[in-house]
Amino acid sequence: MHVTMTGKQMPKKWARTFFCSMLIASFAVNTFAQTTGKLRMLVDPGDSYEFIVDRQFRMQQREVELTTGPHHFSFWAPERVVVDTTLTVVEGRTTSIVLYLPYARSYLVYQRDLQSYERSMKMYRLLPAMVTGGSLLYTVLSYSKVKKAHNQLDADQKSYDDARSPRKIAVLKTQTIPAHKEDFEKAQTRYGIAAGVTLLCAGTTVYLFHRSNKVTRPAYNDQEKIRFDGLSWMPGPNGGTWAGGLTWNLTR
Amino acid sequence: MGRGINMEFDPMKAHYILLFVPLLFTSCLKDDLEPAKLTTNPFDLDYTGEPLLVLEGATVEVFYDDSGFPNDTVLEQTIRVRTELLSPLAGWTWRIKDLSTNTIVDSPSNSATFTYFAHNVSVGSTRCFEYTLIAELTPTIPYTFCSEVEL
Numbered sequence: 546m547h548v549t550m551t552g553k554q555m556p557k558k559w560a561r562t563f564f565c566s567m568l569i570a571s572f573a574v575n576t577f578a579q580t581t582g583k584l585r586m587l588v589d590p591g592d593s594y595e596f597i598v599d600r601q602f603r604m605q606q607r608e609v610e611l612t613t614g615p616h617h618f619s620f621w622a623p624e625r626v627v628v629d630t631t632l633t634v635v636e637g638r639t640t641s642i643v644l645y646l647p648y649a650r651s652y653l654v655y656q657r658d659l660q661s662y663e664r665s666m667k668m669y670r671l672l673p674a675m676v677t678g679g680s681l682l683y684t685v686l687s688y689s690k691v692k693k694a695h696n697q698l699d700a701d702q703k704s705y706d707d708a709r710s711p712r713k714i715a716v717l718k719t720q721t722i723p724a725h726k727e728d729f730e731k732a733q734t735r736y737g738i739a740a741g742v743t744l745l746c747a748g749t750t751v752y753l754f755h756r757s758n759k760v761t762r763p764a765y766n767d768q769e770k771i772r773f774d775g776l777s778w779m780p781g782p783n784g785g786t787w788a789g790g791l792t793w794n795l796t797r
Numbered sequence: 798m799g800r801g802i803n804m805e806f807d808p809m810k811a812h813y814i815l816l817f818v819p820l821l822f823t824s825c826l827k828d829d830l831e832p833a834k835l836t837t838n839p840f841d842l843d844y845t846g847e848p849l850l851v852l853e854g855a856t857v858e859v860f861y862d863d864s865g866f867p868n869d870t871v872l873e874q875t876i877r878v879r880t881e882l883l884s885p886l887a888g889w890t891w892r893i894k895d896l897s898t899n900t901i902v903d904s905p906s907n908s909a910t911f912t913y914f915a916h917n918v919s920v921g922s923t924r925c926f927e928y929t930l931i932a933e934l935t936p937t938i939p940y941t942f943c944s945e946v947e948l
Contacts, residue, residue, distance in 0.1 A: 691826055692826060695826045701830060702835075705835050705838055706837070706838060706884070708840060708884075709883075709884055709886060709888065709932055709933060710932050710933035710935050711841065711842055711932060711936065712934075712935040713933070714838055715842070717832075717835075718841075718843075719832070722830060722835075723832065726828060726830065730828065733826075733828075
């Protein structure tokens with residue numbers, strides 16, 4: 546059967562074609578349009594963490610808007626380990642991500658070494674210095690007692706010179722002064738021992754200070770940072786650059 | 798590269814200074830008070846200085862009765878305390894012992910000059926008297942002065 550299109554039939558055909566075209570275009574738009582969602586980062590530590598999205602974009606912010614779907618994240622913070630994870634962005638929603646970045650093993654080792662170093666420094670420096678200080682204090686107190694006993698003997702001398710009674714003089718010479726002399730000698734002995742101990746302590750302290758100078762303070766080399774820096778891609782005016790990190794301990 | 802003097806404060810060097818501090822202290826104080834060597838107070842029984850009492854003078858006086866017969870010969874000894882050797886507030890009384898008769902006389906006088914009258918002394922004899930200052934009820938060193946009884 547042959548059908549011939551008349552003048553009235555032509556507009557209907559064009560309208561149907563236009564309708565179909567629009568339907569297809571609408572379907573295509575719906576199919577290829579990129580919908581987005583947000584991720585809100587609640588990361589411990591909260592002030593210094595950074596992350597790399599999809600192994601390309603290095604960021605440091607609390608909220609990020611991304612296209613829907615899964616995205617790869619690498620989180621890192623100083624002294625912490627790099628955590629790789631995949632997060633899914635849901636269309637039109639803000640999803641909160643709570644993440645604790647564990648400390649890097651190298652940092653824990655560093656902490657242990659640092660504590661050990663500080664303990665040894667206490668043993669080498671603080672403890673001897675405190676003992677020497679205490680000994681010195683005792684020496685000063687002993688010296689003040691020697692001085693007091695000596696002043697007492699001076700007072701006895703003056704009492705003798707001013708004495709107006711033979712009986713008082715006899716008591717001074719046979720009882721008071723010998724007793725005060727004994728006090729003075731005891732105070733002198735105590736002071737001598739204290740001074741000797743102080744000298745010994747001071748010598749030991751000096752020796753330990755010298756010896757402690759040879760102990761090097763441990764330095765922290767953040768291997769995780771090097772690894773994280775190697776992952777990053779920094780957006781720039783010309784498209785972006787790859788950045789890497791290398792640390793060298795200059796104190797050694 | 799010359800090696801100059803390092804003027805910076807070094808806590809390590811402070812420790813070295815610390816070592817010498819006790820040594821500095823030890824040389825300051827010494828016990829030089831020996832009771833046996835205390836002999837400078839005139840009230841001390843071990844006193845070895847200048848005499849505290851000095852004989853100022855001695856006179857002999859003969860007293861006669863109404864008939865003109867001598868009935869008493871008196872020896873007068875005047876003793877002075879050298880107060881410049883004593884502390885200003887020192888006080889004393891006098892005790893006199895006649896060494897011929899062993900009689901002791903206490904006098905409450907606290908004057909610096911004291912005159913003792915010995916009665917009935919024999920002309921031509923020598924009389925000795927021991928003078929002791931009593932300070933706060935305690936006798937001091939006795940001093941003996943002898944005088945010949947001569948007219």
